[in-house]
Amino acid sequence: MIRNNNYPLDIDWILVLLYLSFVVFGWMNIYSCSNYGVSNEILDFSKQYGKQIIWIGISLVISTIILFSNIKIIENLSIVIYIVSVLSLILLYFFGKKMGGATSWYSIQNISIQPSEFAKVATALLVSKYLSVAHINFNRLREQLYLMFIILLPASIIFIQPDPGSALVFSSFFIVLYRENIASRLIAFIIYSGIVFILAIVINNYVLIGILLLIYSIYVYFNRKNRFISTLILVYSFLLLPTTNFLVENAFGKRHIDRINVVLGIDEDIRGIGYNVYQSKIAIVSGGLTGKGYLKGPHTIGKFIPKQSTDFIFSTIGEEWGFIGSSVFIVAYLLLLIRIVMNSELQKNMFSKIYGYCVASILFIHFCINISMSMNLIPVIGIPLPFISYGGSSLISFTVLLFIFIKLDANKSNILKECTTLH
Numbered sequence: 001m002i003r004n005n006n007y008p009l010d011i012d013w014i015l016v017l018l019y020l021s022f023v024v025f026g027w028m029n030i031y032s033c034s035n036y037g038v039s040n041e042i043l044d045f046s047k048q049y050g051k052q053i054i055w056i057g058i059s060l061v062i063s064t065i066i067l068f069s070n071i072k073i074i075e076n077l078s079i080v081i082y083i084v085s086v087l088s089l090i091l092l093y094f095f096g097k098k099m100g101g102a103t104s105w106y107s108i109q110n111i112s113i114q115p116s117e118f119a120k121v122a123t124a125l126l127v128s129k130y131l132s133v134a135h136i137n138f139n140r141l142r143e144q145l146y147l148m149f150i151i152l153l154p155a156s157i158i159f160i161q162p163d164p165g166s167a168l169v170f171s172s173f174f175i176v177l178y179r180e181n182i183a184s185r186l187i188a189f190i191i192y193s194g195i196v197f198i199l200a201i202v203i204n205n206y207v208l209i210g211i212l213l214l215i216y217s218i219y220v221y222f223n224r225k226n227r228f229i230s231t232l233i234l235v236y237s238f239l240l241l242p243t244t245n246f247l248v249e250n251a252f253g254k255r256h257i258d259r260i261n262v263v264l265g266i267d268e269d270i271r272g273i274g275y276n277v278y279q280s281k282i283a284i285v286s287g288g289l290t291g292k293g294y295l296k297g298p299h300t301i302g303k304f305i306p307k308q309s310t311d312f313i314f315s316t317i318g319e320e321w322g323f324i325g326s327s328v329f330i331v332a333y334l335l336l337l338i339r340i341v342m343n344s345e346l347q348k349n350m351f352s353k354i355y356g357y358c359v360a361s362i363l364f365i366h367f368c369i370n371i372s373m374s375m376n377l378i379p380v381i382g383i384p385l386p387f388i389s390y391g392g393s394s395l396i397s398f399t400v401l402l403f404i405f406i407k408l409d410a411n412k413s414n415i416l417k418e419c420t421t422l423h
Helices: 013-035 048-067 071-076 078-090 115-131 141-160 164-179 184-202 205-222 224-250 254-264 275-286 313-345 350-374 392-410 412-422
Strands: 097-099 102-108 111-113
Touching (some): 013 048, 013 392, 071 078, 071 115, 071 392, 078 115, 078 141, 102 115, 111 392, 115 164, 115 392, 141 184, 164 350, 275 313, 313 350, 313 392, 392 412
Antiparallel strands (some): 097 102
16 A cells, blocks of 8 residues: 555654754754854844744755645646746846845845745756656766756846846756756856856956967867867857846946955955954854854854854854864754755666756755855855755755755655556
8 A cells, every 4th residue: 555645654763853953953043143252041032143043944844845745746736836936036137126136035024035045945946857858868968968058047037136146056067967967068068158157257358368368279289080069169258248248247247246256366355345254254264173152153143243143154063163163064054955965866767866956966065155155265256055055945945955855755655566467
């Protein structure tokens, strides 16, 4: 007898416990960031830590609903969810509120909603659905272009807002395509475009043209058979330069360019655009081996780090919990990612398998970028640390992202039994 699909059987409790641990640990650090060493009531909903309790409660309710739902409904509605998500991004241009230089939010009463966070879930669902269609030949260019369209449409809309940080997260889906050995040439083309794009920002265009011509000449000299393709790539690179300049002047804000210059060491500006990162690095280093102690971080108490509860939450962990605490946190997070990937490999259903890869890739990109931002390894682009950073849109969307996979994973035994029954 096949068990009821709507009952949350065979749940991976390790994933659930890791999720709950991160949510609680995240709240503790948010409390530290917004408490400033003053003893306040935990249920003070005017403070960030009080509001986060509400978001945690909503997330737990939503996660429970997902576990008791028929997951096939969500899978079958993937295209509808995706279309609604894209429309919500487009409507921001008419009804959105500009915050932090980007029109990325809907403001309803005192509640702000960021659709780009939920767009990642919608894109993950549709990519998984499309890749799980058995009769589609993904070696054909047309199918590969469809996939690129699914990924790049929301990313492009978000990029123009301008919110290049959130748009960058959509590159995580290329990890999934690479894992499935799909569109490898297109992925290589996109990576090459990204490299030229970045070089065009940080290097004088005339110098870059000279470098490209030198590389082209050397390559053609030793590979005469590929001269035509090499020439096309060179011409494309030259056309990409003015495109980059246009995007930098119109899509990127001045703050983004300044942050890139800070990372590259072109501009120190520790009292201006580089202030947050500078203070974040000091806080992390000052934590030493064991940390200053919970609620005892001088930089955290002194409010030296703006946006510490969101973009720079890792600086709180580094300062108050030290190298040991930070290392334990990083290892635990990596265990979460590894667990998701391992469970994905065990899926009997292609949709579940691909979706698991999407979840792991999105969390991995967020994890790497957020921690790297805090240590000035990459420019500050406003990426939250999943389950840890303050924010309702962030916590709820990542909860939905993870628990859809937990439900899919719990349902794999039913799929196996159905296949056995059919045979």
